[in-house]
Amino acid sequence: MGLFDLKRRVCYCASGCYVKGILYFWAFLLSAAFSALVLRAPAILWAESAMEDSDFQRIAEPRPGEWLFHFHEPGQSYEDYIRSNPVRISEKRRALVFQPVGPFSHTDRDIISKAAVFAGIWFDLPTRVEQAVKLPQKGWHRVRHFRGHYRPIRQYQTGYFLHELLPPRLPEDAVCYLAITMVDLYPDEQWNFVFGQASLSDRVGVYSMARYFPALQGVALRRSCKVLAHEVGHVFGLAHCTTYQCAMNGSNSLEESDRRPLRLCPICLKKIQWNRGLDSIRRYKKLQAFYDKHYLKGEAAWIGKRLDRIMP
Numbered sequence: 036m037g038l039f040d041l042k043r044r045v046c047y048c049a050s051g052c053y054v055k056g057i058l059y060f061w062a063f064l065l066s067a068a069f070s071a072l073v074l075r076a077p078a079i080l081w082a083e084s085a086m087e088d089s090d091f092q093r094i095a096e097p098r099p100g101e102w103l104f105h106f107h108e109p110g111q112s113y114e115d116y117i118r119s120n121p122v123r124i125s126e127k128r129r130a131l132v133f134q135p136v137g138p139f140s141h142t143d144r145d146i147i148s149k150a151a152v153f154a155g156i157w158f159d160l161p162t163r164v165e166q167a168v169k170l171p172q173k174g175w176h177r178v179r180h181f182r183g184h185y186r187p188i189r190q191y192q193t194g195y196f197l198h199e200l201l202p203p204r205l206p207e208d209a210v211c212y213l214a215i216t217m218v219d220l221y222p223d224e225q226w227n228f229v230f231g232q233a234s235l236s237d238r239v240g241v242y243s244m245a246r247y248f249p250a251l252q253g254v255a256l257r258r259s260c261k262v263l264a265h266e267v268g269h270v271f272g273l274a275h276c277t278t279y280q281c282a283m284n285g286s287n288s289l290e291e292s293d294r295r296p297l298r299l300c301p302i303c304l305k306k307i308q309w310n311r312g313l314d315s316i317r318r319y320k321k322l323q324a325f326y327d328k329h330y331l332k333g334e335a336a337w338i339g340k341r342l343d344r345i346m347p
């Protein structure tokens with residue numbers, strides 16, 4: 036299964052998720068002149084990527100079971116990204132809006148609220164979490180038996196969220212509108228499950244925390260932050276990173292997802308810096324304060340080391 040499926044207008048760009056409605060291929064062909072203009076970004080945007088990158092590890096040769104072993108993705112350079120004409124904010128549309136769907140415990144809701152704050156810092160955008168809405172009782176689901184689970188699992192089809200639930204409710208101020216649910220998801224009969232799916236053309240997505248919870252609170256928060264950073268990154272047009280160990284790496288399992296670091300490599304950071312006009316030092320400091328507050332010690336320590344290296 037390749038990255039582009041033009042016939043079905045599906046891009047299998049996923050962390051157990053796949054992203055629909057994006058045609059990098061056509062964007063690539065049409066955008067050479069456009070890129071000549073926008074590649075001239077302000078100097079501040081280049082600061083991070085111009086640094087040496089010894090704080091970042093190159094991705095290792097993929098092993099059986101890992102995402103890149105099974106999905107031969109070509110990667111996306113900074114220039115590819117600019118040419119793809121990714122989603123950007125506008126005066127009217129600049130909020131990240133999260134939509135809980137289905138039942139949540141008090142603890143789950145608390146973790147999602149914290150992860151939404153984190154996403155706001157990561158992308159430097161206002162965020163909010165809407166009131167939860169219910170799942171449909173009929174249709175849009177199947178029941179599957181999985182090895183290791185003694186009870187069958189009810190899975191909801193992502194199409195319900197992407198085509199039925201979210202588009203009519205898309206808030207006017209939302210640059211992306213993302214459903215979060217605790218039920219397991221599948222896109223179609225070819226897949227056992229997915230962590231999520233996004234439709235870039237509609238700026239909507241759905242992500243399941245079902246396979247991330249239950250876990251210790253710190254672990255659950257780290258997983259939630261990772262999934263929002265990764266999936267909102269897709270909505271902003273970032274493809275999977277195939278160069279460095281990075282928040283934008285694809286993952287084929289919970290174990291692989293847990294190994295993925297909660298940081299952007301220099302290439303992916305440069306893309307987001309261009310898209311959002313971010314000051315990376317200010318962003319690192321705010322992320323560090325968030326990690327300190329929520330006892331994400333490894334992440335806070337990495338940023339401390341990074342800031343020591345890059346601060347003037």
Ligand SMILES: [Zn+2]
Pocket residue numbers: 048049050051052265269275284285286
């Ligand atoms: Zn992905």
Ligand SMILES: [Zn+2]
Pocket residue numbers: 276277279280281282283284299300301302303304
């Ligand atoms: Zn990357």
